[in-house]
Amino acid sequence: MTRKKKFEHRVFSDKDGVRFATPEEVARYRAKRLKCNTIADISCGIGGQTIYFAKECEQVYAVEIDPKKIAYARKNCAQLGIENVEFICGDALSPETIDNLPQLDVVFSDPARPASEKMREIKNMQPSIPEVIAAYGTKTYNFAFEAPPKLTPERVPFDCEREYLSLEGKMNRLNLYFGDLKKCEVSAIALPSGARIESKNKMPDIRRSKEPALYAYEPEESVERAGLLAQLAEEIRKQASDTSIFQVDKKRIFLTSAEQIDHCLFKNSYKVLDTLTFDIPSINDYLKKHDFGEILLRAAVDPKEYWNIRNRLEEGIKGNKKAHLFLKDEVAILCEAL
Template identity: 25%
Template sequence: MGINILDHKVEQYIDANLNTDLHALLLKKSPFPEVSMQEIVQQIKGKQVARKKFPFLLKDGIVFPPQLSLEQASSEKTALYKSEILKGNTFIDLTCGFGIDAYYLSRNFRKITLVEQNSELLNIVEHNWSVLEKKATFINRKLEDFLKENNASFDVVYLDPARRDTQKNKVFLLEDLSPNIMEIHNKLVSLSEEVVIKLSPLIDLKYLVSVLPGIFRMEIIAVKNDVKELVVFLTKKRQGEVDCHCVNLESGEPAFTYQFGEEENRTADYGEPEKFIYIPNNAVLKSGVFNLIALRFGLKKLHPNTHLYTSDQRAEHFPGRILEMESIEAKQVQKKSRFNVISKNYPLKPEEIRKKYNLKDGGENYLIFTQSKKGKIILKSI
């Protein structure tokens, strides 16, 4: 990315076209001899992503990388949450990327080191950090080469491995990531008492704990009920219990904390729907502690495969939605009405239910199609 992209007139042109059709824009000739239309569109895309994902970068002088780096970067919300957990003197990010995580995670550290193998991307990060008046040591090296050559130690080591193979297919096993976490594990824990690794939220937790030594904390992070990240904390010395935290940012819901393995040998009571229906948020559902949730809050589960809960008295501080509902017959469903339709352990998907009953989507009322141990049921919000 050339320095000409930072010209004031170019930036004005970019800002004036933030809502322009980018395909049409690419067909036009750039009004600036030293800046291609492809470069201009790249910056427009960057600002469009930044509006939602990292608005702190919406300021003059910031340069945005190609689309893939924007997609792979953490959001400002998840990075800020992780930054509240970490502190120390020295911090290193071994897979800097666009540097969003590093910018926030390093807030409570005095010395910051960023490693990135893509020289163009690292130059962009170095430039942006200069604009943001934030200092770091920038190292353009492959992670594996850096680990071989480095003998220094750090208070916190952070990395976010690439989760796509050479054919750009998604991968989940630790040995298939780039870098291969299993190969570099021993070196990582020799560098620091606290190694933090961001992983795909789709990875299986039992698999993770069984193959990766030294895990002492896991964070399942959702934003508005969309699970974005699974973050593991590991160390060479500490073994034993793994503290697990499920958070749903921007929901107002409390975090749910448990010890990994606490679900084992737990049994929930089952019952038919009562006055209140509880829907755990997706961070909790990802944890798989379905019986533990029932026991913690004194709830009954509707069915072994229906992760909905019920009680006659409202349970406070539940990590999810609480709806006051009643059971109805299928013939009582008001056709052509507006409902939020939820289908859990039910043969039809929400869109199929809406079509069958001629329902409109949205509004303040809910219909839940599910089943208890006695069979299929329909619940309507009161």
């Protein structure tokens, strides 16, 4: 899949501003979800999210402590003819800044995170979630925050909705919704399709299999991170009653069934061709016999050995088809993308 450009229009920014700015697809979705009359965008940066809030909301207040960033945000809004944004350069938690704001429907905050952490911790976000809620509690009770997407649901110790968002098949954002914005405990969404799944009060019990069936499906990363794989499997069982979960390795997991099915929360779908002992000459012979000309190695191998193994697997194959090889212990699972 070809990845889209982060921005479709000219962007005024320094290098770091572009690097940390919200991709347009995400900003567009989030603005639609938070659509209201009056919203404050705390720590607005160069205005990537502000632009889309302005398209959905009647009035936006963009707050940023860095004068260079807020100058870029002004330019980025001005070039698009956006006039319903009031820019405030100042500390988002200071009484002076907050006193300049009216009653708000929503406060959105994309806090800064330390450049390097051994493990992402929600307590290290600046300004912190409790600080923002306390400071703006007289203005609104509806808050939305962006948090590090590597945080699993149990590591977010607040009464909020944890929404995991993937973009073009890759985990991209974790949004936290408080107050009336909360729709459930945990959710997952995939962009650009907009497919969504929510947690229920009782998590379904789904069978786990020791080997894949005829068809295998890779779920969106947001579904896995949200812990909603069993929820998705239960939904799929309406189409294929034998659906089960198959763990390939620590990083890769399939939903698998004997029937071919389609779902917007699959990032990849495969037909399982065969399972073989991971013996390179034997697999190479199989590829030659079945008209394959390329194989993608989707396995937990030493990165230094990846191309050596792949080149040996592809030696002498001249067909037109592409195979995908997954590795479960010492068993190679050969698949073809649907």
